[in-house]
Amino acid sequence: MAQLYPLKFEPVLKSRPWGGNNLSLRFGKTAGENEKTGESWEISGLEGDESVIANGFLAGNNITEIIEVYMGDVLGERVYDVFGDEFPLLVKLIDAAETLSVQVHPGNEMAARLHNAYGKTEMWYIIEAKPDSKIYCGFMKGVKKEHYLEAVEHGTLHKILNEVPVKKDDLFFIPAGMVHAIGEGVVLAEIQQSSDVTYRIYDWNRPDAYGISRELHTELAAEAIKFDIDGGKVDYPDPGKNRTIQLVRSPYFVTSLLNFDTFVTKNYNLLDSFVILLCTEGKYRIHWENGSDNVAAGETILIPATAGEIVLEPLPGACLLEIYMNNGKATE
Numbered sequence: 001m002a003q004l005y006p007l008k009f010e011p012v013l014k015s016r017p018w019g020g021n022n023l024s025l026r027f028g029k030t031a032g033e034n035e036k037t038g039e040s041w042e043i044s045g046l047e048g049d050e051s052v053i054a055n056g057f058l059a060g061n062n063i064t065e066i067i068e069v070y071m072g073d074v075l076g077e078r079v080y081d082v083f084g085d086e087f088p089l090l091v092k093l094i095d096a097a098e099t100l101s102v103q104v105h106p107g108n109e110m111a112a113r114l115h116n117a118y119g120k121t122e123m124w125y126i127i128e129a130k131p132d133s134k135i136y137c138g139f140m141k142g143v144k145k146e147h148y149l150e151a152v153e154h155g156t157l158h159k160i161l162n163e164v165p166v167k168k169d170d171l172f173f174i175p176a177g178m179v180h181a182i183g184e185g186v187v188l189a190e191i192q193q194s195s196d197v198t199y200r201i202y203d204w205n206r207p208d209a210y211g212i213s214r215e216l217h218t219e220l221a222a223e224a225i226k227f228d229i230d231g232g233k234v235d236y237p238d239p240g241k242n243r244t245i246q247l248v249r250s251p252y253f254v255t256s257l258l259n260f261d262t263f264v265t266k267n268y269n270l271l272d273s274f275v276i277l278l279c280t281e282g283k284y285r286i287h288w289e290n291g292s293d294n295v296a297a298g299e300t301i302l303i304p305a306t307a308g309e310i311v312l313e314p315l316p317g318a319c320l321l322e323i324y325m326n327n328g329k330a331t332e
């Protein structure tokens with residue numbers, strides 16, 4: 001069987017009523033003429049939206065097809081033992097030209113029971129934000145379920161949300177059960193469990209393109225919400241240059257940050273996991289045993305678990321999110 005290599009994918013682009021043109025302007029991604037591109041699904045294994053490989057001899061195959069053939073060589077043996085042919089993460093770029101609805105995602109138990117799906121814990125890394133942009137995560141201190149139900153009944157949910165000013169490079173961890181919304185003027189990278197189950201609670205009293213209010217899921221949300229849950233904005237040390245710092249370690253994924261302007265060598269063999277490199281800024285060239293490829297801002301690479309050593313060459317520099325499953329530690 002031919003040796004695996006770092007894989008690029010065609011993005012799955014999603015038009016959204018709150019989307020804009022930042023993904024097109026920054027990264028050359030557009031869902032179509034006159035469309036508001038809200039999301040670019042960089043790597044997805046969700047049925048109907050499977051990412052298709054764009055480079056090398058596997059080009060044209062989707063991610064599920066290559067996992068079916070290469071199994072643990074792609075995912076890592078321990079990851080494959082748990083998830084089988086399902087790719088366990090969903091990685092997106094999001095452009096919120098308008099504020100998104102306030103929503104919540106169920107945990108694993110509720111999602112499995114009601115939707116035959118995984119729960120949805122996620123994190124956000126802010127790529128761009130307007131000076132007055134905000135993130136909404138969780139409730140104000142002291143809010144209980146009875147306050148929430150009263151606010152839903154009276155259409156005043158926004159008055160009890162925890163509102164956080166946001167700027168470039170900020171980091172947010174949003175566990176399943178935490179209410180949240182992305183504010184206007186924010187471009188971010190989202191790493192999450194492979195799930196698309198969302199309960200919309202409040203949509204700022206706005207109609208859709210046809211003058212109809214979008215569906216709300218208040219009863220399901222009331223069951224899913226966890227009050228006083230830990231999460232929200234995460235502080236991390238200044239990474240400086242040419243060193244990898246861990247941002248988030250959760251039961252579902254580990255995400256680190258690397259900002260580099262010199263050659264970096266990585267060997268992920270001890271992880272027993274695939275690794276995703278999402279380039280948020282700059283440009284670099286990735287080298288492996290039998291090849292190399294250029295990677296620009298907005299592009300995402302999947303490094304199979306058995307790919308071996310890689311070398312990152314700055315052109316002249318780049319900022320990366322490094323994402324893998326929680327099985328071990330990366331080495332440099």
